[in-house]
Amino acid sequence: MCLRLRGRRTLNDRSNSDRESSDRESSDRDLPSVDLCRTQAAWLRGARSRLLRRAALQGRRTIVEIGAGWGLVANELCQRTGRSVLAVDRRSPPRGVELDERVQWIVGQAERLPFADRSVDLIFAQLTFLWLDASRAMREAARVLAPGGVLVAIEPDYGGLMEYPPDVATQHLWLSALRRAGADPCIGRKLPGMCAAAGLRVETRFLDRYEPAQNSRLDLLAELELLANEAKELARVRHNLETHSDIAVAHLPLWMVIGEQPTTAKGV
Numbered sequence: 001m002c003l004r005l006r007g008r009r010t011l012n013d014r015s016n017s018d019r020e021s022s023d024r025e026s027s028d029r030d031l032p033s034v035d036l037c038r039t040q041a042a043w044l045r046g047a048r049s050r051l052l053r054r055a056a057l058q059g060r061r062t063i064v065e066i067g068a069g070w071g072l073v074a075n076e077l078c079q080r081t082g083r084s085v086l087a088v089d090r091r092s093p094p095r096g097v098e099l100d101e102r103v104q105w106i107v108g109q110a111e112r113l114p115f116a117d118r119s120v121d122l123i124f125a126q127l128t129f130l131w132l133d134a135s136r137a138m139r140e141a142a143r144v145l146a147p148g149g150v151l152v153a154i155e156p157d158y159g160g161l162m163e164y165p166p167d168v169a170t171q172h173l174w175l176s177a178l179r180r181a182g183a184d185p186c187i188g189r190k191l192p193g194m195c196a197a198a199g200l201r202v203e204t205r206f207l208d209r210y211e212p213a214q215n216s217r218l219d220l221l222a223e224l225e226l227l228a229n230e231a232k233e234l235a236r237v238r239h240n241l242e243t244h245s246d247i248a249v250a251h252l253p254l255w256m257v258i259g260e261q262p263t264t265a266k267g268v
């Protein structure tokens with residue numbers, strides 16, 4: 001298993017004093033704590049259901065999740081379909097979460113899936129493409145999808161994060177912390193083009209749900225490595241949010257993409 005960090009800036013670029021201490025390895029950054037993943041998965045449940053219904057989940061036989069993390073969504077997919085789910089992640093199976101017995105865990109890279117050409121009916125990814133070599137993973141998805149098969153992805157775009165009032169703004173913190181951790185924080189807007197370039201027919205949707213800005217939305221940011229000045233700024237924002245939570249707004253665009261393999265795929 002390859003535990004490489006695709007960081008664009010190495011930790012050595014900064015002095016120790018500039019760094020927030022952390023007991024987690026940099027290569028852990030792409031998997032938030034289980035509690036956070038549970039909260040995110042629960043928050044996205046409705047949108048995920050609608051998207052998967054649109055993608056005709058129930059009629060799909062070979063179902064793959066890439067970047068399965070703690071296996072929470074893989075469990076859900078098994079329960080929804082009554083079928084087994086192939087959960088691909090660069091990590092070993094999670095400890096601390098009981099996997100449904102129908103989850104088949106595969107340690108592997110989304111950029112090199114261990115499946116034959118045109119053998120998969122549905123690939124699901126949630127908050128994963130930002131951590132991948134996304135173009136390669138997209139081409140790989142297109143290779144393994146059967147004619148009529150679909151890729152379903154839910155991915156954020158922090159470049160479009162809308163926040164109000166200005167003293168609760170955190171966009172610059174997200175962008176720098178995610179980039180430092182090796183993620184592409186603006187992956188959402190790039191996915192439709194990548195999907196089309198890989199030969200898939202693309203449909204996009206957006207989350208239609210809005211909630212007032214809450215301190216809890218910053219818990220994920222706090223789990224990323226922050227510079228000392230960024231950590232101070234985050235603490236200030238948390239304080240500001242407490243003082244005027246009534247008017248504070250934060251909306252993160254989540255791109256929901258369905259990419260369908262044409263039934264008469266060119267070049268196959």
Ligand SMILES: C[S@@+](CC[C@H](N)C(=O)[O-])C[C@H]1O[C@@H](n2cnc3c(N)ncnc32)[C@H](O)[C@@H]1O
Nearest residue numbers: 030031037067068069089090109110126127131
């Ligand atoms: C943010 S977590 C998302 C977990 C899950 N999809 C969810 O929504 O709870 C990203 C996951 O992608 C995995 N990952 C990162 N790079 C990967 C790669 N190249 N191939 C497969 N999995 C990868 C990480 O190990 C991590 O479990």
